[in-house]
Amino acid sequence: MLFADALSGNAGTASPPGVSGPVLAGGHAGEDPAVLNAPECGALHIGLCSGAPVWHDRYLPMGEEWKTESLRLKDRHGWKAKPGFAICAIDRGAIRFDYPEGWHVSADSGQVNVRDHPEPNDNCVLAVSQMHLPRGLADQVPVRELVLGSIRGDDRDVLERKEVIGVPREDGIDLAYTEIRHMDPEEQRQASSRIAVARGGGVYCLITFDLWVEDLPKYEPVWEEALRSLTLGIYIKDPTAGPIGH
Numbered sequence: 627m628l629f630a631d632a633l634s635g636n637a638g639t640a641s642p643p644g645v646s647g648p649v650l651a652g653g654h655a656g657e658d659p660a661v662l663n664a665p666e667c668g669a670l671h672i673g674l675c676s677g678a679p680v681w682h683d684r685y686l687p688m689g690e691e692w693k694t695e696s697l698r699l700k701d702r703h704g705w706k707a708k709p710g711f712a713i714c715a716i717d718r719g720a721i722r723f724d725y726p727e728g729w730h731v732s733a734d735s736g737q738v739n740v741r742d743h744p745e746p747n748d749n750c751v752l753a754v755s756q757m758h759l760p761r762g763l764a765d766q767v768p769v770r771e772l773v774l775g776s777i778r779g780d781d782r783d784v785l786e787r788k789e790v791i792g793v794p795r796e797d798g799i800d801l802a803y804t805e806i807r808h809m810d811p812e813e814q815r816q817a818s819s820r821i822a823v824a825r826g827g828g829v830y831c832l833i834t835f836d837l838w839v840e841d842l843p844k845y846e847p848v849w850e851e852a853l854r855s856l857t858l859g860i861y862i863k864d865p866t867a868g869p870i871g872h
Contacts, residue, residue: 827858
């Protein structure tokens with residue numbers, strides 16, 4: 627799991643003393659996870675490790691190396707994900723979504739980037755960030771209009787613009803997305819860019835997913851699970867306990 631506050635720098639892999647295996651990875655539901663937390667600037671992951679679950683603290687000020695500390699998770703913590711997926715929580719639970727276990731996670735310019743492989747060998751990137759909009763105005767705008775506004779002025783070599791699709795939810799989250807297909811000028815291959823905006827619990831979230839068109843069937847489950855698992859505005863008081871009661 628990734629638990630992030632204000633984000634900067636890249637999240638690397640490390641194993642804290644007494645814990646075998648990397649903790650920068652997702653844990654299967656029902657297995658012992660490890661947690662990495664950054665109280666001010668950085669990222670927290672719940673990952674699979676052998677032995678006791680820990681809370682692994684990484685603090686990354688601008689331009690400095692990671693500092694680490696390990697704490698134990700509560701026995702009945704509430705972190706749960708589908709088998710094969712890990713959890714990411716931004717701003718202490720303001721945004722939570724799941725991503726494939728073992729994918730590479732980094733933080734850059736206020737957003738979390740999740741890739742199938744580290745750059746430059748990646749084939750796709752799922753990027754998630756919190757949008758800071760004027761609540762009084764934005765709350766009155768349909769999310770489909772916010773989606774359209776987010777792609778306005780796109781100057782790529784656009785081949786096709788899909789219709790905006792609303793995603794029905796039973797938890798009160800308003801969610802819609804669209805897709806742009808364009809020609810990558812360097813690779814001369816068709817690329818797909820999906821853009822989603824979600825609103826709920828007083829939080830606005832932007833999710834983008836960039837990949838090659840021919841890879842859409844392979845990576846479609848990644849997009850579907852990110853949207854399905856998305857929660858907004860459920861702030862976690864104690865990361866070692868998780869979202870108890872939700």
